[in-house]
Amino acid sequence: MLTELSLILIAQTLSLGAWKTQLADEVSQTLALAGLGKLKYPPTLSPSLNAYRQAWYQKNPSIAPFLGHWQQDWELFRNYDLHVFPSTVPGQVCLIATQVSQPDPFEPPPDPPPQFSTLQIQGNAGQNQFFQLNQALLLDKEEGNNTWQFLGVLLNRPQFGQLRVYAATTPPQLASNLPADIQAKFRAHQCQ
Numbered sequence: 001m002l003t004e005l006s007l008i009l010i011a012q013t014l015s016l017g018a019w020k021t022q023l024a025d026e027v028s029q030t031l032a033l034a035g036l037g038k039l040k041y042p043p044t045l046s047p048s049l050n051a052y053r054q055a056w057y058q059k060n061p062s063i064a065p066f067l068g069h070w071q072q073d074w075e076l077f078r079n080y081d082l083h084v085f086p087s088t089v090p091g092q093v094c095l096i097a098t099q100v101s102q103p104d105p106f107e108p109p110p111d112p113p114p115q116f117s118t119l120q121i122q123g124n125a126g127q128n129q130f131f132q133l134n135q136a137l138l139l140d141k142e143e144g145n146n147t148w149q150f151l152g153v154l155l156n157r158p159q160f161g162q163l164r165v166y167a168a169t170t171p172p173q174l175a176s177n178l179p180a181d182i183q184a185k186f187r188a189h190q191c192q
Helices: 004-014 016-035 047-059 180-188
Strands: 068-072 078-086 092-101 115-120 125-127 131-134 138-143 146-155 162-168
Touching: 016 138, 016 146, 016 162, 047 068, 078 162, 092 131, 092 180, 115 125, 115 131, 115 180
Parallel strands: none
Antiparallel strands: 068 078, 068 162, 078 092, 092 115, 125 131, 131 146, 138 146, 146 162
């Protein structure tokens, strides 16, 4: 008997091609608008992130492509950060997601608190109650001297089925001002 989760996974697998197309379209539009000065350029991929991933590839290869500080800071009104950390648990990544709003006359503050979760990568994909990661939704772009790596993250909650596009920047960093409960969860789940 198929469970609700099984049906969701089947539907998502069938639509992976559509998600890849949407990711490519959003990246192309973002870079085109940035080239016209309508948006700021997404952050570029740092050499330090490549070195960080390579070191983790030796220890835990399935998680290495997802590691890093991923940002979406080129949209108006909202900036999203996603820090994907390695864990000593094989195949597990730890995610800390934050949203920082810019002044928006249509939405009141405050920003939601940081969100911590873990996600098990099996093969080239994984999901938890909030996010879905898939290596098929990684997109590398080069333009002039700039190199970008984009990741399309499928959201499970609260915006089920929405694709959020992030750009890789640097190795993940644990902010010193994170709430104590997030720091405790980080340690408890063997995140590094």
